[in-house]
Amino acid sequence: MSVSQHTARILIELNRDFYRRVARSFSQTRHSVWPGQAHCAQIIYTNSENRDRSDCTPVRVLDVASGNARFEQLLGQGAPHMQFECVAADVSSGMSDAHLDIPSNVQVTFEQVDFMAPFLDEHGGGDSEIARFSNSCQETAPFDACVCFGFFHHIPIQSWRKQLLACMCEAVSKKAEQTRNASQTGTPNSVTAHSAGVVAISLWRFLDDPKMAARAQKATERAFDLHVGGLSPENLGPNDRFLSWQGKDVFRYCHSFTDEEVSDLASVCPANMKAERFFSDGKSGKLNEYLVFVPRD
Numbered sequence: 001m002s003v004s005q006h007t008a009r010i011l012i013e014l015n016r017d018f019y020r021r022v023a024r025s026f027s028q029t030r031h032s033v034w035p036g037q038a039h040c041a042q043i044i045y046t047n048s049e050n051r052d053r054s055d056c057t058p059v060r061v062l063d064v065a066s067g068n069a070r071f072e073q074l075l076g077q078g079a080p081h082m083q084f085e086c087v088a089a090d091v092s093s094g095m096s097d098a099h100l101d102i103p104s105n106v107q108v109t110f111e112q113v114d115f116m117a118p119f120l121d122e123h124g125g126g127d128s129e130i131a132r133f134s135n136s137c138q139e140t141a142p143f144d145a146c147v148c149f150g151f152f153h154h155i156p157i158q159s160w161r162k163q164l165l166a167c168m169c170e171a172v173s174k175k176a177e178q179t180r181n182a183s184q185t186g187t188p189n190s191v192t193a194h195s196a197g198v199v200a201i202s203l204w205r206f207l208d209d210p211k212m213a214a215r216a217q218k219a220t221e222r223a224f225d226l227h228v229g230g231l232s233p234e235n236l237g238p239n240d241r242f243l244s245w246q247g248k249d250v251f252r253y254c255h256s257f258t259d260e261e262v263s264d265l266a267s268v269c270p271a272n273m274k275a276e277r278f279f280s281d282g283k284s285g286k287l288n289e290y291l292v293f294v295p296r297d
Helices: 005-028 035-049 070-078 093-097 129-137 158-185 210-225 259-266
Strands: 059-064 084-090 106-112 145-148 198-204 240-245 248-255 273-280 288-295
Touching: 005 248, 035 059, 035 070, 035 145, 035 198, 035 273, 035 288, 059 070, 059 158, 070 084, 070 106, 145 158, 158 198, 158 259, 198 259, 210 240, 210 248, 259 273, 259 288
Parallel strands: 059 084, 059 145, 084 106, 145 198
Antiparallel strands: 198 288, 240 248, 273 288
16 A cells, blocks of 8 residues: 555655754764665776776766765765766755765765655656756766665655656666767767666665564654654555654654565666666665666676
8 A cells, every 4th residue: 555645745744844853963873884885886986987988077976865975975985096076966955064074086066956846746746856957967967877875765655766766767868868969960989888877776674674663663653642744554554654863753754665666666777777686784784775777788
């Protein structure tokens, strides 16, 4: 059972309020790099090094829901011989204001973007904000990678998750259009390898961990007792929970992903890319599942 669009919009507003209230304290707990993020960075390095970069152009990365830019810090530290040009986009200025020290080989532009805004329209999702935002960013150059970590579990409806993921694919696939245009005009050096970049997302599976599942259930029951959002248990799906923050009655909505849902998201993968999946993070090494789209050979 999926939540209704009405309930979904209530959950989005609850999460907006959560991050407005705790953005700085939340950021202070998000300094460590997840092993899965580090593996995604390696995939980006490899994909970029396999391309012809004789002109020494920087690797361009769009980070959706970037938080405090710890991934940008990781990118630069992990490949000091490479140059990166990153757009870090997040709805919370409090998170971006608390960003970490960025290495000198990484140029970061911080943008305040609400990727959830289109889903608050009572007529449905419409075109995702990322579609408009990535198009404006690509006026100068296309992206080599588009990543999103720790955000998809805040999207309440699967079709909306697929819509955002599809738009992320568009953010790295504009090169295909450029390649076609180059071949039509006879421009030399139209490199087909540039037809797609890397797309990587993390998908939280906290209900697979018994201790985390128990804490989430306790927090959810507390939220219902407090009538948070005016919601009751029947309003949520079976893998939806409320999580509290630092022992306080401040709640955020989170979804724990299943095998079937990840497979459904993988179906978004464009024909010129292939999907890869792996588990990482937490003591179990399986707290997150990562879905990565890479160019076909």
